[in-house]
Amino acid sequence: MQDALILMAHGSSDPHWRAPFERLAERLSERLSTPLRLAYMEICAPSLEATVAALAAEGVNRAEILPLFFAAGRHLRQDVPAQVEALGEAHPELQLTLLPPVGEHPAFVEALAAVVAERAGEHD
Amino acid sequence: MQDALILMAHGSSDPHWRAPFERLAERLSERLSTPLRLAYMEICAPSLEATVAALAAEGVNRAEILPLFFAAGRHLRQDVPAQVEALGEAHPELQLTLLPPVGEHPAFVEALAAVVAERAGEHD
Numbered sequence: 001m002q003d004a005l006i007l008m009a010h011g012s013s014d015p016h017w018r019a020p021f022e023r024l025a026e027r028l029s030e031r032l033s034t035p036l037r038l039a040y041m042e043i044c045a046p047s048l049e050a051t052v053a054a055l056a057a058e059g060v061n062r063a064e065i066l067p068l069f070f071a072a073g074r075h076l077r078q079d080v081p082a083q084v085e086a087l088g089e090a091h092p093e094l095q096l097t098l099l100p101p102v103g104e105h106p107a108f109v110e111a112l113a114a115v116v117a118e119r120a121g122e123h124d
Numbered sequence: 125m126q127d128a129l130i131l132m133a134h135g136s137s138d139p140h141w142r143a144p145f146e147r148l149a150e151r152l153s154e155r156l157s158t159p160l161r162l163a164y165m166e167i168c169a170p171s172l173e174a175t176v177a178a179l180a181a182e183g184v185n186r187a188e189i190l191p192l193f194f195a196a197g198r199h200l201r202q203d204v205p206a207q208v209e210a211l212g213e214a215h216p217e218l219q220l221t222l223l224p225p226v227g228e229h230p231a232f233v234e235a236l237a238a239v240v241a242e243r244a245g246e247h248d
Binding site: 005007009012014016017018019020021023024027028031032066068070071072073074077102103104105107108109111112113114115116117118 | 129131133136138140141142143144145147148151152155156190192194195196197198201226227228229231232233235236237238239240241242
């Protein structure tokens with residue numbers, strides 16, 4: 001089995017908006033043994049579709065999709081699951097798993113709380 | 125001087141989307157001595173305007189606004205600074221400071237990287 005992890009951000013036509021996601025992906029690539037891709041749900045490239053197709057072409061058998069979203073709204077509860085299902089049918093040799101958004105991960109909430117607490121503490 | 129911290133999320137008509145932000149604000153309120161408010165940039169209540177007006181009415185002199193965004197796109201580089209400036213003029217007794225988005229905070233990026241690395245590590 002060859003695995004991969006896809007970080008999926010919302011997407012924007014604004015390169016300023018994309019820059020922090022690209023920095024995060026670069027930093028993580030250095031730390032992880034699992035191959036990592038950054039993809040965007042909409043608006044800008046690389047799309048989730050193109051990313052999944054590229055992984056399938058590289059012989060990856062299993063990919064997890066981690067949404068870099070604070071919360072699951074309509075996109076993550078409706079549009080994206082349908083898109084992932086269609087991609088799974090288009091690439092039956094590649095097993096896709098859509099994870100809950102990173103913002104719902106307890107460790108993320110804890111880390112965010114620590115960042116905010118530190119920020120607030122600067123003025124105590 | 126009485127201070128406050130405003131956590132500003134994007135906003136959505138979807139209560140599922142708002143729930144993680146509300147949980148975060150609740151958890152943080154218990155940990156911080158600084159009064160904390162959760163406000164939304166658009167779409168849903170409480171708005172940033174209403175929140176700032178309420179803080180001014182309570183006699184708060186200084187409030188920091190921390191955007192709960194991964195990255196600063198057009199909203200945070202154009203719309204929100206203009207809105208904060210207008211609110212500052214409307215409430216001259218309350219000094220408002222717009223902070224960079226939490227996603228650009230180095231500790232946040234590090235925490236996110238740790239969450240993703242742990243997630244990826246589950247399959248090593």
